[in-house]
Amino acid sequence: MALLATAALAGCAVSGVGAGQDGWAPSPSYSGPVPEFSGPWASEFAEAYRSTTSEVVHTILAKGSITDRDYASVSSAYVQCMSNKGLKAVVTGQFGESTVEGDGDVNAANEACSADFSVISALRYSTSRNPQHLDENEIVVACLIKAKVAPPSYTAKNYAADLETQDFPFSTSVAGFLSCTSDPLGLSTSQ
Template sequence: MTSRILRIAGAAVAIVATAALTACSPSANVQDRPAAASSSFQGEVPEFTGPWAAEFAEAYRSTTSEVVHKILAKGSITDQDYASVSSQFVTCMKDKGFAVEITGPYGESTVSGDGDINAGANACNDDMAVISALRFSTTRNPQHLDENTIMVACLHKKKLVPPSYSTKDYEADLQTQKFPFSVDSADFLACTGDPLGLSAGK
């Protein structure tokens, strides 16, 4: 029997706009998946509003799933919405002979069973991929603030960089993937996952 840790929503797929996060995800055995489903929608898209309106519209166009369309049309993603698509994913994988345990709020799961786990996930995770990726984005940065700006502010707060370290410095370091701190450090991982400190009660 094989077992694998999956993260259905690719951590760096337009969620945080930082190449570092892909290489520095808290789980070492992460399976990153595209946030978009396999087919595109050609019909009418709701007129979304708010900081993430463009991303909601893009996600809506990325799939023909009625389930996803119904969730996105509200302009928000609730815990109940996430639980619904998670349950569908678990059921679909069970039908293919895999046992799934949802372990996190953004598509993280452990999958066990004999056979090709990736093939099973490919067939079952479209709805969950779209919802979990957008849920992560909107929860992590509700006002859609500039990604590099909030990352640098967090790095300053964690004292990982000197006060003189700027957004331009961070952008340059992203290009070279060479940073003046350890990308394996708990503080950096905390910044990539929650740069605004929202989950820690600010």
């Protein structure tokens, strides 16, 4: 029987990977020295660095940016790890989206294989959609108003409250809402 699962890892919490018996296992937080990062996402890079003992992730993050090559490297490692567990994973997007097919415990395999991929995907997603690390609620609301999803009187404070309760005074199933929450600055049409 084939099992199909879709994982958008970009939204996952940052977690670490260390070398286990098969090369992939959860690891404790890192307690060593952390590079001094600069730029709008410096604290998030430092937090991601501290969240793992993975040398692969540390090497990527130490540069202060995540390249397409870095993403391809962790994507390939994720696909190979899932294959080693008898599952076929295909990375379908730029920010950790993937599909998984096969017989077996997809959740357990994903947990064992996705740590490096999750760290890099999540940070890549955040830095790509909001490079200057502007206030998230403000940029989403500005987009919602521009797209005429929300009224001009709608504020970032309104959005924060509505986000918490998941009770919005407008439809969240319209394309404008989905577009504004995934790409509020309109930086990519492929997200």
